[in-house]
Amino acid sequence: MNRKKKDSPPAFWIFGAHPIEELLNHRDAQILELVYSRGNPRLERLAETARRRNIPVRLEDRHALNALLGTTHHQGVAARTEQFAYASLDDFLKAGPASIDPIVILDGIQDPQNLGSILRSACFLGARGVIVPRDRSARVTGTVIKVAAGATAYLPVVQVTNLVRTMERLKALGIWIVGLDLETDRSLYEVDFRLPSALVVGNEQKGLRPLVRKGCDLLARIPALGPLQSLNAGNAAAVALSEIQRQRDPRQIRPSSPVPRK
Structure with missing residues (x-):
């Protein structure tokens, strides 16, 4: 019997050092994964903050980030979150x-x-x-x-x-x-x-x-x-x-x- 695969969370990406820093500081934010490229002390600090919050962290080079996000304007860091939650x-x-x-x-x-x-x-x-x-x-x-x-x-x-x-x-x-x-x-x-x-x-x-x-x-x-x-x-x-x-x-x-x- 083939088991039905569980749907994976939607890929909603936020990128840029400042937006992600604000997101990590917001305790209620549901961050599924953080992806970053090595070589920038600020990004290393963001990755460490994510690890302390038990958020999975993945290291990629900039070419992989470009392909993942469809843009080069990501400053070397991105976070995958739940779909944006509009307020009621x-x-x-x-x-x-x-x-x-x-x-x-x-x-x-x-x-x-x-x-x-x-x-x-x-x-x-x-x-x-x-x-x-x-x-x-x-x-x-x-x-x-x-x-x-x-x-x-x-x-x-x-x-x-x-x-x-x-x-x-x-x-x-x-x-x-x-x-x-x-x-x-x-x-x-x-x-x-x-x-x-x-x-x-x-x-x-x-x-x-x-x-x-x-x-x-x-x-x-x-x-x-x-x-x-x-x-x-x-x-x-x-x-x-x-x-x-x-x-x-x-x-x-x-x-x-x-x-x-x-």
Whole structure:
């Protein structure tokens, strides 16, 4: 009788020294294997950390890593993990408005580099979570995690089926939905972000979809001061998140006087 082979865990690779260092420091991360190339003291330290956590460690040369990962941009180290675990919307909302504010909502970001950049900015600038649609959106991959520089180890990423319905649930919790939009007259700097807020960033080319745009409480634009009229999605999200935190930090409301020159 032929025995049915047990399915092997999915090959979901994270690569890059910093993302893997953050992953190893996150005790709940389910790492199945670490693969690295010899010759770099930092990578040797990562391998030793993995061994202390009883994670299987494998030594390969860089050519083998290139073939394994399909890229040369791995910095000589990679970790195989369970498939990326998106956070549950119900669990995320259960914490209450004060614990999930501010939120970033991404409406159809399709470039993995942009997604990774937004996750990194969101984590750095104090966002409590990022919500993405299941369809017409980049997924969290090893490339995204590398660009995010370890942010996914700390920042919940929630994947939802219906973005507009999710926005309605956020409104019911008292969270104001602010969409970034080039066509509105309202400046980002006119919006009161001291209220619980969710920031909606649209697709790189088309911006917000009509139903998502209609579902926002407010629309705001980042004023252009130079000849270019728009920013890419990653930069726009970082500017808006920075303004949210500026308004919420009383130390940043009034600029200090310049120090007199000697």
